[in-house]
Amino acid sequence: MNIKKIILLLFISLTVCNVALAQRKVEFSSAFKAGLLNGEADKAGAELQVVSGVVYKTWFAGIGAGIDYYSGFKSIPFFIEVKKDLQQKKNTPFLSVDFGYNWPLINKDYKLNQGLKYKFQGALYYELSAGYKFVLSKSLSIALSAGYSYKNFKEKDTAYYGIGPLDQPLPPRVDLYNYKFRRISIKVAFWF
Amino acid sequence: MMRKYLSFFIKCFVFIFIVALFSGCLKDTATHTFTYSWYEPLYKTKAEVIADIKSNPSQQIEHPGKIFINGKYIYLNETGKGIHIIDNSLPSSPKNIAFISIAGNVDMAIKGNTLYADLYNDLVTLDITNPMQVATTKIIKNAFPDNLYASYAVDSNKIIYDWKRHDTIVLSDDNLPQQSWPGGVYYNGNASMQNSNSNSGQKGVAGSMARFALVNNYLYTVGYTSLNVFDISTLQQPDFDNKVNIGSWNIETIFPFKNKLFIGSQNGMYIFNISKPDQPEAEGQFGHLRSCDPVIAEDSFAYVTLRSGTACQGFSNELDILQLTNISNPSLVKSYNLTNPHGLSKDGNLLFICDGADGLKVYNTSDVNKLDLIMHFTGAETYDVIANNKIALVVAKDGLYQYDYANASDIHLLSKINITE
Numbered sequence: 001m002n003i004k005k006i007i008l009l010l011f012i013s014l015t016v017c018n019v020a021l022a023q024r025k026v027e028f029s030s031a032f033k034a035g036l037l038n039g040e041a042d043k044a045g046a047e048l049q050v051v052s053g054v055v056y057k058t059w060f061a062g063i064g065a066g067i068d069y070y071s072g073f074k075s076i077p078f079f080i081e082v083k084k085d086l087q088q089k090k091n092t093p094f095l096s097v098d099f100g101y102n103w104p105l106i107n108k109d110y111k112l113n114q115g116l117k118y119k120f121q122g123a124l125y126y127e128l129s130a131g132y133k134f135v136l137s138k139s140l141s142i143a144l145s146a147g148y149s150y151k152n153f154k155e156k157d158t159a160y161y162g163i164g165p166l167d168q169p170l171p172p173r174v175d176l177y178n179y180k181f182r183r184i185s186i187k188v189a190f191w192f
Numbered sequence: 193m194m195r196k197y198l199s200f201f202i203k204c205f206v207f208i209f210i211v212a213l214f215s216g217c218l219k220d221t222a223t224h225t226f227t228y229s230w231y232e233p234l235y236k237t238k239a240e241v242i243a244d245i246k247s248n249p250s251q252q253i254e255h256p257g258k259i260f261i262n263g264k265y266i267y268l269n270e271t272g273k274g275i276h277i278i279d280n281s282l283p284s285s286p287k288n289i290a291f292i293s294i295a296g297n298v299d300m301a302i303k304g305n306t307l308y309a310d311l312y313n314d315l316v317t318l319d320i321t322n323p324m325q326v327a328t329t330k331i332i333k334n335a336f337p338d339n340l341y342a343s344y345a346v347d348s349n350k351i352i353y354d355w356k357r358h359d360t361i362v363l364s365d366d367n368l369p370q371q372s373w374p375g376g377v378y379y380n381g382n383a384s385m386q387n388s389n390s391n392s393g394q395k396g397v398a399g400s401m402a403r404f405a406l407v408n409n410y411l412y413t414v415g416y417t418s419l420n421v422f423d424i425s426t427l428q429q430p431d432f433d434n435k436v437n438i439g440s441w442n443i444e445t446i447f448p449f450k451n452k453l454f455i456g457s458q459n460g461m462y463i464f465n466i467s468k469p470d471q472p473e474a475e476g477q478f479g480h481l482r483s484c485d486p487v488i489a490e491d492s493f494a495y496v497t498l499r500s501g502t503a504c505q506g507f508s509n510e511l512d513i514l515q516l517t518n519i520s521n522p523s524l525v526k527s528y529n530l531t532n533p534h535g536l537s538k539d540g541n542l543l544f545i546c547d548g549a550d551g552l553k554v555y556n557t558s559d560v561n562k563l564d565l566i567m568h569f570t571g572a573e574t575y576d577v578i579a580n581n582k583i584a585l586v587v588a589k590d591g592l593y594q595y596d597y598a599n600a601s602d603i604h605l606l607s608k609i610n611i612t613e
Contacts, residue, residue, distance in 0.1 A: 038218075173226060173227065174228075175224065175225070176225040176226065177224055178222065178223040178225075179220075179222045180220065180221045180222075180223075181220050182217055182219055184218060
């Protein structure tokens, strides 16, 4: 998914929010989330996220961003979140979907060499989760959730080391890496 | 109330169970695709290669190397394959008339009607009295033991006469990026920066990238670490005479001037005294950071271009002008920044520098402390130049250019022979 499509989705979401707000049937809500990411990597990763959007009856729709550190790769996911409370009660289980773009934040020095160029490109991010929300006060609730988290990004390394037998420069060697991380995400979120 | 929490915990259990089912999907992958090029050597027997050393029909110029002007003819090396003969009777309309197939050829020198060229390890001597009927007169075996291609030693019976390029795409499932190179990709350890120049009194004029130099009755050649001396008293029957260790490695170029040899390496410039022609003696040196460095010299100054790049490493791209008053200890007069300088040539006060992708630059050197850039020709990736007899012959990636510099204020292009890839 390219950035234009994501921006379009965000725009549509905000438009829907504005329409809903105009009808005064919705209210704003935000959340701060922290979680653990566990997959094939030797060590568990971590993520922090901020989400903000609107609540309409048992639905929440918003936009979010965060930082995701897993398997030595940092990235910033930008996403749309849709959450559905399964009951119209204060304490309720819920289902949630995040869908967006994963922007890699890699320390590019880790293999810096003369004659080597590298380029990183973001790709798909999504998370499917379920959890339970407890209301702590009128304006604060806490939610525990677990889910399946996927992040993807790409790396292109171009090396200009080769010299042909006739002393002519060889076309560069190009290495393409497509990283796909599939993890379990366990999160705690504070909604206000 | 109790039932409600029980229900919740049952749901949590179901949820965790479902997530556990998904755990088979918890796989991290780093799909790795890489593309690279490599060359496959194509062989002929040595007898076939030697039989092919003759004036063949002209061929397209593809990978030009060293140049040599001999009378009305330009001899242009086709790297690793042989020598083009170009009739330059009319510099405005040069004609590619013949091609001498010499497998592995990189360097050459010409004196009179005799051409000396390397055939991998061997020194080939050719009679070029009639360029259309070139004939081999002598081959000295193993004259250049350094001439090896990376992982391919030269077989005594089979010789690499050409290379076939392969472009390969490989898919793998590495989990971590790797920087290893697949086999078959070549690195030429003998580097790509060669130079040299003419010597007074000789008929031929070499470019500034040569590794062969002629002085009177001797042919001097540089290898990776050594200086070889050949006696050419009998022009077409040269004899190996002596081998001198230069005391450095990555030797690239040799430039004769009077009774000195100026030798360029990736580590510095070395000066050898050839008052005793068959026994060169080290006389001075000027070190610098690792770079490629063609060098030319005159009475008072030496001009050295340093360049960085693939085979040259280093990070310097400049022209160094050295004072030669004290020949045993040359001193730096001034450095001038350049883009990626290769060959250079000087005629009178005009200094021509091939500055790689930045084209050809022409300087007035009346004041070495303040060189004046009087002309800059862009658009060609230039490699080597010979300024001789008011015509600058420039080898570039896309062609062989000739510029008329009879009038320094009106240096202009005379002709161009296109090079095909």
